[in-house]
Amino acid sequence: MIEAVSLSKRFGGLAAVQDVSLLVHPGTITALIGPNGAGKTTLFHLLSGFLAPDSGKVILEGRDITGLSPHVICRLGMTRTFQIVQPFAAQTVRENIAVGSHLHHRGRREAIAAAEEVARRVGLHAQLDKPASSLTIAGRKRLELARALATGPRLLLLDEVLAGLNPQEINEVLPVVRGIRDAGVTVLLIEHVMQAVMNLCEHVWVLSNGRLIAEGAPREIAAHPQVIEAYLGHGTAERLLRAAHA
Amino acid sequence: MRQLAAIAAFAVAVALLPGLTGSGVVLNIAIMTLYAALLGQAWNILAGFGGQFSFGHAVFFGTGAYAAAVLQARFGWNAWATLPAALALGAAVGAFIGTLSFRYGLRGSYFALVTLAFAEVFRILANNVQFTGAGVGLMVKLQPGAAHFQFADKAGYLHVILAFVVVGLLVSWWLKHSRYGAWLQAVRDNEDSAAALGVNVFAVKLQAIMLSGALTAAAGVFYVQYFQYIDPSLAYGPAVSVEALLGPIIGGLGTIWGPILGATVLHLLGEATRGLVSSLPGVNLVVYGALLVLMIMFLPRGIIGLVK
Numbered sequence: 001m002i003e004a005v006s007l008s009k010r011f012g013g014l015a016a017v018q019d020v021s022l023l024v025h026p027g028t029i030t031a032l033i034g035p036n037g038a039g040k041t042t043l044f045h046l047l048s049g050f051l052a053p054d055s056g057k058v059i060l061e062g063r064d065i066t067g068l069s070p071h072v073i074c075r076l077g078m079t080r081t082f083q084i085v086q087p088f089a090a091q092t093v094r095e096n097i098a099v100g101s102h103l104h105h106r107g108r109r110e111a112i113a114a115a116e117e118v119a120r121r122v123g124l125h126a127q128l129d130k131p132a133s134s135l136t137i138a139g140r141k142r143l144e145l146a147r148a149l150a151t152g153p154r155l156l157l158l159d160e161v162l163a164g165l166n167p168q169e170i171n172e173v174l175p176v177v178r179g180i181r182d183a184g185v186t187v188l189l190i191e192h193v194m195q196a197v198m199n200l201c202e203h204v205w206v207l208s209n210g211r212l213i214a215e216g217a218p219r220e221i222a223a224h225p226q227v228i229e230a231y232l233g234h235g236t237a238e239r240l241l242r243a244a245h246a
Numbered sequence: 247m248r249q250l251a252a253i254a255a256f257a258v259a260v261a262l263l264p265g266l267t268g269s270g271v272v273l274n275i276a277i278m279t280l281y282a283a284l285l286g287q288a289w290n291i292l293a294g295f296g297g298q299f300s301f302g303h304a305v306f307f308g309t310g311a312y313a314a315a316v317l318q319a320r321f322g323w324n325a326w327a328t329l330p331a332a333l334a335l336g337a338a339v340g341a342f343i344g345t346l347s348f349r350y351g352l353r354g355s356y357f358a359l360v361t362l363a364f365a366e367v368f369r370i371l372a373n374n375v376q377f378t379g380a381g382v383g384l385m386v387k388l389q390p391g392a393a394h395f396q397f398a399d400k401a402g403y404l405h406v407i408l409a410f411v412v413v414g415l416l417v418s419w420w421l422k423h424s425r426y427g428a429w430l431q432a433v434r435d436n437e438d439s440a441a442a443l444g445v446n447v448f449a450v451k452l453q454a455i456m457l458s459g460a461l462t463a464a465a466g467v468f469y470v471q472y473f474q475y476i477d478p479s480l481a482y483g484p485a486v487s488v489e490a491l492l493g494p495i496i497g498g499l500g501t502i503w504g505p506i507l508g509a510t511v512l513h514l515l516g517e518a519t520r521g522l523v524s525s526l527p528g529v530n531l532v533v534y535g536a537l538l539v540l541m542i543m544f545l546p547r548g549i550i551g552l553v554k
Binding site: 050074075080081082086087088089091095098099102105111148150 | 429439440441445
């Protein structure tokens with residue numbers, strides 16, 4: 001579906017992403033995890049066209065999209081949400097989602113109808129007339145999701161849609177994400193909430209200090225020594241192992 | 247649909263004004279109010295709907311005014327024929343400034359400063375080039391008759407400027423009810439989100455500044471026909487730039503009726519203060535300034551914000 005081929009990006013002296021290659025299969029939910037500052041969001045920026053890589057390529061469905069603008073990439077069927085929610089605050093929920101649905105609907109009426117349909121899918125239909133600025137954090141996360149879905153993507157990049165939500169809210173959003181996948185949209189998500197990663201994903205990629213350090217099924221990843229070290233510090237895996245045997 | 251009906255009602259009501267009063271003073275106030283409303287509508291497209299605050303809309307106004315004056319005085323064009331040329335030139339200047347500023351990602355106060363600088367550059371150019379009559383300015387020949395965009399009575403001018411304002415209203419209505427308008431307002435509220443949703447941010451902003459520039463140029467053409475004279479500081483001076491932004495800010499940014507409401511309040515207030523304290527010239531400017539400060543403090547959404 002999407003493939004990164006040895007992507008690298010430096011900001012001055014900081015190598016934010018170094019030689020990262022990864023692959024997301026169609027029809028899956030794949031997670032990208034890693035400690036803070038690992039380069040996850042930078043990698044999303046590179047994939048979605050908000051940043052151009054210093055080297056490497058991004059391939060979407062067999063097509064080289066490296067260096068294309070975000071709006072062009074969106075038209076090709078891939079869009080993203082933002083970690084820090086960015087609603088069009090002055091507009092209503094309906095108008096917000098309609099900006100996305102206008103991509104494939106020129107007429108105002110059709111775009112609004114499509115927006116209302118998407119709002120039902122993510123559970124926002126009761127709030128269609130509210131200004132986006134009046135939504136709670138959970139509501140704004142849903143709005144990000146709804147706007148992105150309204151563009152009719154085949155691949156959706158979700159940057160921490162669960163961050164800042166309480167456990168109950170998380171449990172409400174999980175089925176929404178699963179429903180998106182079941183409707184045929186491939187999902188790649190950045191997530192810190194491990195419960196969600198374990199629950200949702202078929203495959204996990206782990207990024208640390210700008211490099212991929214592991215990949216595999218969620219259970220394998222949770223036991224992977226290098227992953228434990230990346231999160232808990234050097235030597236931790238060994239100590240944990242010794243503690244377990246003692 | 248309700249808005250379209252309101253626009254039609256507004257057009258009919260203002261068009262009937264000369265039937266109610268023959269007073270040249272009243273009609274002159276109405277004309278100057280509509281003229282300010284037109285400037286405000288044009289500015290509102292770019293700033294109110296698009297979030298790009300220009301502080302130099304005189305650059306488009308002056309270009310429209312000089313296009314009309316030069317084509318009439320130097321090349322003998324019919325006044326009406328200069329209108330499309332002026333609109334095209336206004337849009338072209340918009341495309342030029344827009345390409346330079348938006349290509350390099352200028353936003354907020356930087357964009358405002360660039361537009362201000364362009365207006366000044368154009369003023370200095372007009373002041374120094376013989377072609378535009380330099381500092382002396384240009385006079386348009388007196389040729390009474392509707393065919394020459396000159397009218398014996400104020401009613402004719404009122405109807406022409408009203409037609410322009412109605413076009414401005416329809417453009418604003420279209421921005422509220424179209425895909426382009428939705429994209430423009432999305433760009434205003436958040437450029438990154440808009441881009442992620444497939445909006446070509448650069449193209450949308452460029453089209454907005456061209457549309458705004460063309461409509462501002464129409465105000466310039468009207469000005470030249472009404473006063474039959476233009477010079478560099480009238481055309482490109484900061485007074486026009488300020489007039490363009492005061493109305494929408496006071497009336498309500500990014501709304502259909504805000505510019506008209508703001509222009510009306512300002513002009514009535516200006517006339518009232520001028521009548522009351524005629525011994526203090528310029529006191530209306532003090533009132534404008536105080537009003538602007540009060541509005542931004544207590545009514546950031548403009549007078550329209552009171553209604554909603």
